[in-house]
Amino acid sequence: MKLGFIGCGNMAGAMLGGILKEELLKKDEIIASTSSAKSLQRVRECFGICTALSNREVAEKSEILVLAVKPQYYEEIIEEIRECISDSQIVVSIAPGKSLDWLEERFGKPLKLVRCMPNTPALVGEGITGVCRNRRVEDGELEQVCRILRSCGETEVLSEHLMDVVVSVSGSSPAYVFLFIEAMADAAVADGMPRAQAYKFASQAILGSARMVLETGRHPGELKDMVCSPGGTTIEAVRVLEEKGFRSAVIEAMKACVRKAKGM
Numbered sequence: 001m002k003l004g005f006i007g008c009g010n011m012a013g014a015m016l017g018g019i020l021k022e023e024l025l026k027k028d029e030i031i032a033s034t035s036s037a038k039s040l041q042r043v044r045e046c047f048g049i050c051t052a053l054s055n056r057e058v059a060e061k062s063e064i065l066v067l068a069v070k071p072q073y074y075e076e077i078i079e080e081i082r083e084c085i086s087d088s089q090i091v092v093s094i095a096p097g098k099s100l101d102w103l104e105e106r107f108g109k110p111l112k113l114v115r116c117m118p119n120t121p122a123l124v125g126e127g128i129t130g131v132c133r134n135r136r137v138e139d140g141e142l143e144q145v146c147r148i149l150r151s152c153g154e155t156e157v158l159s160e161h162l163m164d165v166v167v168s169v170s171g172s173s174p175a176y177v178f179l180f181i182e183a184m185a186d187a188a189v190a191d192g193m194p195r196a197q198a199y200k201f202a203s204q205a206i207l208g209s210a211r212m213v214l215e216t217g218r219h220p221g222e223l224k225d226m227v228c229s230p231g232g233t234t235i236e237a238v239r240v241l242e243e244k245g246f247r248s249a250v251i252e253a254m255k256a257c258v259r260k261a262k263g264m
């Protein structure tokens with residue numbers, strides 16, 4: 001097996017969506033385990049990949065092994081699989097707050113470790129993943145992992161001290177954006193627009209605005225100013241957003257997110 005997942009829920013499923021769509025790996029080169037036969041059946045039906053109820057089997061068979069369980073299960077999963085892992089494999093953590101030192105200590109032996117923070121837009125190939133590695137991972141091996149991650153979207157290799165920030169600005173941030181889409185759609189519905197149409201308008205506005213930032217390279221403030229006609233409608237909305245503390249709410253929320261990640 002080229003790639004294994006221990007745990008196959010929301011995040012592993014999103015990554016699999018990207019990987020299989022890009023046809024980077026064949027279905028029979030990927031294996032996953034979960035906590036029950038029922039959820040494994042769902043994984044087989046959804047993705048057609050190989051499955052095993054035994055985490056040890058997945059750990060033994062995978063060249064690259066992704067630990068895709070909730071952070072609170074990391075300790076017990078590592079304890080369960082540590083004997084079956086060798087230094088010829090690459091173990092990939094996607095959990096917030098679990099440092100490379102913490103992981104090395106739990107495995108208790110020399111191991112190639114990659115720590116990354118993906119996000120669920122991976123499902124549609126529009127994710128972004130922050131990646132760092134321990135000193136045992138060679139450049140070519142990191143590239144192997146990044147090739148897989150790139151099938152889910154963008155990948156940025158960065159220093160480990162920024163990983164908690166990555167949690168806040170990309171791992172968790174789709175949730176804030178979905179909240180924003182819901183809020184905008186609720187307002188449009190309140191003013192008479194059918195709900196499905198409201199989601200379409202709100203989502204496309206966010207997609208288009210994000211592409212403008214990425215593709216023009218212009219400052220977001222400048223792009224905002226281009227929308228705000230003097231004495232117009234947009235500046236009225238911006239005035240109310242500032243009055244209600246929109247910018248500060250986002251900053252405080254993301255600071256809380258980073259604090260939580262640091263404490264995990």
Ligand SMILES: NC(=O)C1=CN([C@@H]2O[C@H](COP(=O)(O)OP(=O)(O)OC[C@H]3O[C@@H](n4cnc5c(N)ncnc54)[C@H](OP(=O)(O)O)[C@@H]3O)[C@@H](O)[C@H]2O)C=CC1
Binds near residue numbers: 011035036068073095
């Ligand atoms: N969701 C997100 O947006 C993001 C999540 N992450 C990180 O990804 C990791 C997974 O999160 P997420 O996918 O959301 O979580 P989910 O709860 O959706 O999935 C967790 C998976 O782990 C399985 N599992 C639980 N216990 C065991 C066990 N003992 N052995 C094998 N499998 C087990 C579950 O099995 P079952 O299906 O049977 O319950 C499930 O398939 C977390 O560390 C999270 O912090 C990182 C970035 C973004």
Ligand SMILES: O=C(O)[C@@H]1CCC=N1
Binds near residue numbers: 096172
């Ligand atoms: O909420 C969480 O803890 C995980 C990490 C980033 C996104 N979801």
